Amino acid sequence: MFEERFKVRLASQKRAGLYRNPPEITKRQGKYIFLGNQKVLNFASNDYLGLGTSSVLQNKVAKNFKTYGTSSSSSRLVSGNFSAICRAEGEYAKYFGYEDALFFPSGYQANIGILTAFFDKGDTIIFDKHIHASSVKGMALSGARFMGYNHNSMKHLIKRLDAHRETETAVITESLFSMDGDFLDMEGFLKVKRQYGFLSIVDEAHALGALGEGGRGLGRSVADITVGTFGKALGLFGAFVLLPNKFKEYLFNFSSPLIYTTTLPEAHAVSAVDILEIIYKGDGLRAQLRDVSLLMRDGLKRAGLSVNGDAHIISVEIGNESRAVAVAGRLLDKGIFVLPARFPTVPVNKAILRVSMTALHTEEDVALFIDTLKEVISAVE
Ligand SMILES: Cc1ncc(COP(=O)(O)O)c(C=O)c1O
Missing domain, CATH: 3.40.640.10 (Type I PLP-dependent aspartate aminotransferase-like (Major domain))
Incomplete structure (x- = not known):
């Protein structure tokens, strides 16, 4: 009955690299979240000014x-x-x-x-x-x-x-x-x-x-x-x-x-x-968000990545869905949380990493993200 249909469709999602299984977040602390006991730096939040944890x-x-x-x-x-x-x-x-x-x-x-x-x-x-x-x-x-x-x-x-x-x-x-x-x-x-x-x-x-x-x-x-x-x-x-x-x-x-x-x-x-x-009164927060976003965008471009984004949302082109999931998975292993956006959120075979900057991020966070991404991308090639 319905169960059989659900099973078939879920299996096909998995084969296509489109299966969704969000990790459970046990705690949130500013720019960090905890997945169980693992503390990871969050680049997947829309808390652009940091008010969500203020x-x-x-x-x-x-x-x-x-x-x-x-x-x-x-x-x-x-x-x-x-x-x-x-x-x-x-x-x-x-x-x-x-x-x-x-x-x-x-x-x-x-x-x-x-x-x-x-x-x-x-x-x-x-x-x-x-x-x-x-x-x-x-x-x-x-x-x-x-x-x-x-x-x-x-x-x-x-x-x-x-x-x-x-x-x-x-x-x-x-x-x-x-x-x-x-x-x-x-x-x-x-x-x-x-x-x-x-x-x-x-x-x-x-x-x-x-x-x-x-x-x-x-x-x-x-x-x-x-x-x-x-x-x-x-x-x-x-x-x-x-x-x-x-x-x-x-x-x-x-x-x-x-x-x-x-x-x-x-x-x-x-x-x-x-x-x-x-x-x-948020001009200071908006300026911090703008500066750190610019730093991230320029740094990713300098690293040779194909990058889009005019402000605090930065998309890094990956293409293949399974590869995007693999890159995000390895980043997570190294303490960085970022969303691999895939179809139907973006077109088929146009998977991206959606990097979401917040006013809580610092220059050091940006450097860490870029270095880790470079390392991971060459490992997943
Ligand atoms: C452009 C846009 N519109 C609307 C929504 C939906 O907003 P909400 O999360 O409040 O349902 C989203 C959210 O995720 C969005 O990105």
Whole structure:
């Protein structure tokens, strides 16, 4: 029955080097994690500013949970629409320069919640082929026609738009791409948007907090709607969408993943406001993140590796899936934890090591990573 099918599919995943079996982390300590008793240097975390393990934030969040309780106990649409959440959304809208904001339990849910509510049969969605899986799933569930354009190719985007002038069109992209680590061609995108007037949804999950003036991200000039997550640079969990007020009203009425889910607790919302204060004052952390990322990128290039990435996400091309797993495995043996990203996260036979830098990393960490990677890569050749 089902078991037989599962067994066959898992065996084929293993043969293709695509089997996933995440290691169990017993403890986290700043830039280190413990796998059992082994302490390893973590290059696979999205804790870009180090807030996820900051005792300052931990104390604030603990206090908020003590004050406001542990659960909202209801959907926003039933008895979960607390003032603390509405206030926090107002603060987020103001800080990031949008008319309104709306919190979701996760970024995955936010993308599905937006796309399934907004789009329907007869609509056209055009998307960068490298956007996150949650947006791809949201498009598929919406019933709309959706087609990809080559990664960051404005020429291909225009070709797609020209072919679909007859329907209302939305375009989905990211500002800092989550796997390649490169920036959206902001100038090019803005030019095309002005010319075609589509609705743009920009996922800034990896940019907000970490990049832009005051951590406000990169996409404000091109985005009608922005998706941000609390679980990365902001050091918490959950997500927020920055959007026009009329779209928020629409989502409250038509977004199933928002209507039929328990909202995040008040303590989360109050903590989110505390985080804004930290982000506002976070120029030092952002500078450290920028410098250490640059050091890593330049060092990897000098080591002769094929490297992509404009900021704190750096992808090292490996190609073959099994080889990427082998390289990551040997790095782990030597005390370095890094993600071998494989299909379907990236295209087939284009496996990468996704190196994720944080403000906690130092020059010595970078040197250790590069030396160890060079050694491992020549051993796995
Ligand atoms: C670009 C992008 N969007 C959305 C998400 C989903 O966010 P969350 O982890 O809050 O579900 C991710 C996360 O991993 C992401 O990389």
